[in-house]
Amino acid sequence: MTEAKQRTRERISRRQVDKFAERRAQLADSALRTLAELGYARTSLREIAQNSEFSHGVLHYYFADKVDLLTHCVRQFEEACVTRYDEIVARANDADELAREFAGAMAGTLDADAQMHRLWYDLRNQSLFEESFRADVLEIDRRREEMITHVVVRYAELLDRPVGLSTSVAYAMFDGLFQQMLLWHLAGDERATATLTAEVPALLRRVVVQPQPADY
Amino acid sequence: MTEAKQRTRERISRRQVDKFAERRAQLADSALRTLAELGYARTSLREIAQNSEFSHGVLHYYFADKVDLLTHCVRQFEEACVTRYDEIVARANDADELAREFAGAMAGTLDADAQMHRLWYDLRNQSLFEESFRADVLEIDRRREEMITHVVVRYAELLDRPVGLSTSVAYAMFDGLFQQMLLWHLAGDERATATLTAEVPALLRRVVVQPQPADY
DNA sequence: GAATTTTCTAGACAGTTGTCAAGAAAATAC
DNA sequence: GTATTTTCTTGACAACTGTCTAGAAAATTC
Numbered sequence: 252m253t254e255a256k257q258r259t260r261e262r263i264s265r266r267q268v269d270k271f272a273e274r275r276a277q278l279a280d281s282a283l284r285t286l287a288e289l290g291y292a293r294t295s296l297r298e299i300a301q302n303s304e305f306s307h308g309v310l311h312y313y314f315a316d317k318v319d320l321l322t323h324c325v326r327q328f329e330e331a332c333v334t335r336y337d338e339i340v341a342r343a344n345d346a347d348e349l350a351r352e353f354a355g356a357m358a359g360t361l362d363a364d365a366q367m368h369r370l371w372y373d374l375r376n377q378s379l380f381e382e383s384f385r386a387d388v389l390e391i392d393r394r395r396e397e398m399i400t401h402v403v404v405r406y407a408e409l410l411d412r413p414v415g416l417s418t419s420v421a422y423a424m425f426d427g428l429f430q431q432m433l434l435w436h437l438a439g440d441e442r443a444t445a446t447l448t449a450e451v452p453a454l455l456r457r458v459v460v461q462p463q464p465a466d467y
Numbered sequence: 468m469t470e471a472k473q474r475t476r477e478r479i480s481r482r483q484v485d486k487f488a489e490r491r492a493q494l495a496d497s498a499l500r501t502l503a504e505l506g507y508a509r510t511s512l513r514e515i516a517q518n519s520e521f522s523h524g525v526l527h528y529y530f531a532d533k534v535d536l537l538t539h540c541v542r543q544f545e546e547a548c549v550t551r552y553d554e555i556v557a558r559a560n561d562a563d564e565l566a567r568e569f570a571g572a573m574a575g576t577l578d579a580d581a582q583m584h585r586l587w588y589d590l591r592n593q594s595l596f597e598e599s600f601r602a603d604v605l606e607i608d609r610r611r612e613e614m615i616t617h618v619v620v621r622y623a624e625l626l627d628r629p630v631g632l633s634t635s636v637a638y639a640m641f642d643g644l645f646q647q648m649l650l651w652h653l654a655g656d657e658r659a660t661a662t663l664t665a666e667v668p669a670l671l672r673r674v675v676v677q678p679q680p681a682d683y
Numbered sequence: 684g685a686a687t688t689t690t691c692t693a694g695a696c697a698g699t700t701g702t703c704a705a706g707a708a709a710a711t712a713c
Numbered sequence: 714g715t716a717t718t719t720t721c722t723t724g725a726c727a728a729c730t731g732t733c734t735a736g737a738a739a740a741t742t743c
Binding site for chain 2: 293423453457
């Protein structure tokens with residue numbers, strides 16, 4: 252009896268927790284859509300609520316305050332933001348194919364998810380001014396670096412050559428290139444996608460193939 | 468008489484214009500200091516005025532509205548933001564020296580002007596969400612690319628080798644590296660400066676020295 | 684189906700924002 | 714030295730912000 256009750260209660264409680272967490276996720280999703288559209292500076296709680304099916308009051312039922320909501324957003328954002336190239340890495344039979352597929356995937360997400368990517372850079376930049384997201388942002392950045400590292404290491408493997416750079420620097424270079432192409436893309440320059448497609452394989456070669464030490 | 472009067476008037480008018488422009492510059496400077504400290508999202512007109520020696524009303528005497536002020540800020544920001552390496556380029560006698568001096572200068576400004584640099588990235592990002600600054604931001608970005616190009620081209624010259632990359636891509640890579648190191652630096656990672664100092668020459672080599680085509 | 688709990692709405696609050704206007708203060712003109 | 718123009722301050726305004734509360738609506742429990 253007591254046992255049964257307790258089990259029931261636990262089940263209910265878990266279901267409630269799940270529903271609670273589900274709604275939090277749903278609201279965080281609305282918040283992310285708003286952020287991607289307006290940017291961090293212009294996103295308000297009421298605007299977020301209008302992008303959901305609820306009124307602005309709910310936000311304070313599911314989140315303690317704005318920082319709580321935004322922190323949750325950043326955490327939830329990771330899945331969407333860290334583009335996974337694992338499949339490409341696993342499938343590629345040779346270095347050239349890997350390079351082509353990787354470049355194509357980056358160019359694809361540049362086109363398809365431009366809003367999301369600009370939000371990422373916006374949030375990462377916010378973390379330079381505000382402490383609150385910094386830890387989560389750095390964690391996401393680490394994951395992104397990890398993904399790039401996977402590709403680079405596998406590419407080097409397929410060429411049977413060592414990676415000639417620290418993974419952090421390799422990531423910084425690919426990220427810099429991607430960010431610049433995002434800038435082009437959102438400024439209306441149609442060459443962005445093509446440039447990215449062309450330059451990513453070139454960059455891969457440059458990261459792996461070492462310069463000849465005899466020449467300098 | 469009429470002539471003299473007119474000349475006087477012109478002189479006065481020009482002086483007034485100068486004073487007017489001077490005060491605008493002064494206020495824009497206060498605005499930039501505020502922006503560098505708080506970031507775009509948290510900078511208000513009253514906060515800017517408090518960082519100046521005037522009250523908040525003046526801002527609307529010298530600027531039509533907030534966008535006018537911020538646009539002026541971005542334009543004025545260029546001088547501060549585009550770090551010049553011309554002297555280093557002119558002075559360097561060989562490639563190694565150029566690489567070392569360039570890396571040192573970048574590391575120096577990373578340490579000394581971190582706030583200014585994070586503001587630059589903040590403003591550049593804002594331009595992804597808002598039309599108003601975009602043109603000016605792109606212009607500054609072009610100048611920055613130009614500066615990097617100077618260094619890279621000169622470096623290649625000193626080695627008597629061609630630059631193996633488009634200048635845009637080279638800029639994107641150096642900027643990506645710098646931005647990542649800024650992220651580290653502002654997150655309290657002391658290795659940022661040293662890493663930048665070490666990796667910039669390595670990157671220079673990689674940009675100039677071409678991979679051997681026989682190997683892939 | 685009544686009682687209770689969970690979920691959500693609507694509105695109020697205090698503070699902040701960009702903007703503007705009336706007039707004080709200062710500089711300049713005559 | 715007075716008149717006029719330029720410069721700056723002060724306070725007000727409407728709109729918006731994050732936050733909180735009272736209570737309606739819905740779901741759940743027994």
